[in-house]
Amino acid sequence: GAGVSQTPSNKVTEKGKYVELRCDPISGHTALYWYRQSLGQGPEFLIYFQGTGAADDSGLPNDRFFAVRPEGSVSTLKIQRTERGDSAVYLCASSPVGMDAGANVLTFGAGSRLTVL
Amino acid sequence: GENVEQHPSTLSVQEGDSAVIKCTYSDSASNYFPWYKQELGKGPQLIIDIRSNVGEKKDQRIAVTLNKTAKHFSLHITETQPEDSAVYFCAARDVYNFNKFYFGSGTKLNVKP
Numbered sequence: 001g002a003g004v005s006q007t008p009s010n011k012v013t014e015k016g017k018y019v020e021l022r023c024d025p026i027s028g029h030t031a032l033y034w035y036r037q038s039l040g041q042g043p044e045f046l047i048y049f050q051g052t053g054a055a056d057d058s059g060l061p062n063d064r065f066f067a068v069r070p071e072g073s074v075s076t077l078k079i080q081r082t083e084r085g086d087s088a089v090y091l092c093a094s095s096p097v098g099m100d101a102g103a104n105v106l107t108f109g110a111g112s113r114l115t116v117l
Numbered sequence: 118g119e120n121v122e123q124h125p126s127t128l129s130v131q132e133g134d135s136a137v138i139k140c141t142y143s144d145s146a147s148n149y150f151p152w153y154k155q156e157l158g159k160g161p162q163l164i165i166d167i168r169s170n171v172g173e174k175k176d177q178r179i180a181v182t183l184n185k186t187a188k189h190f191s192l193h194i195t196e197t198q199p200e201d202s203a204v205y206f207c208a209a210r211d212v213y214n215f216n217k218f219y220f221g222s223g224t225k226l227n228v229k230p
Contacts, residue, residue: 040223091161
C-alpha cells in the first residue's frame with residue numbers, strides 16, 4: 001500500500017476485555033515496529049519484527065501484551081485483560097529492512113487510539 | 118537504556134520567527150538522532166536526522182546541531198510558517214539495538230499568523 005495502515009483508528013473497550021489492533025505495513029517492508037504513545041508523551045518502543053519473527057520484544061510491558069506477524073506482512077497486537085493504564089495510541093511503523101541492515105527511516109501509521117473504561 | 122529529555126514542552130512563535138527545540142541524551146555512545154514531526158491525527162514523520170560524526174546538518178529551513186561532549190542536540194526552524202505548527206519529537210537510537218528508538222516527550226509548536 002501507499003502507507004502504513006492501522007485499524008481500528010479508535011477502539012473503546014471495558015476493563016478486562018480483549019482487544020486486537022491491526023497493522024498493514026508498506027508493501028515489501030520486512031521490518032515492522034510497534035510503539036505506544038501515552039497522552040503528552042513520545043512514542044515508547046514495544047516490539048520489532050524482522051519478517052515473521054519477533055526479533056526484539058523487550059518493550060512489551062507484561063505478558064498481557066502479545067504481537068504476531070504470521071506471514072511477514074500484516075501484524076496484530078493483542079492485549080488481554082485490558083486495564084485503564086493501557087489507554088494510549090498504539091503506533092505501527094515499517095521500514096524496508098531493519099535498522100541494523102542500513103535502514104534509517106521509520107514510516108509510521110496514524111495509530112490506533114485505545115481507550116479502556 | 119537511553120534517556121532523552123526534550124524542552125520546551127510548548128513553544129509559540131510569530132510567523133517568520135525562528136524556533137529552537139532542545140534535547141539531551143544520557144548514553145554518550147549514542148550515534149544517531151532523528152527528529153519527527155507529528156500533525157494532529159497522524160503518525161510521526163521523519164523530517165531530519167543527524168549522525169554523531171557530524172556537528173550540523175541543514176535541509177532548507179530546518180537544521181539540527183549536535184554537541185557530543187554535552188550530549189545535547191537541537192532542532193532549528195527558520196522563517197516559520199503556520200504549516201510548521203505540530204508536535205516535534207527528538208529521538209536517540211539504542212546503542213546496542215539499532216531497531217529501538219527512545220523518544221523525547223515532544224514539543225508542541227504553534228506558529229501564529
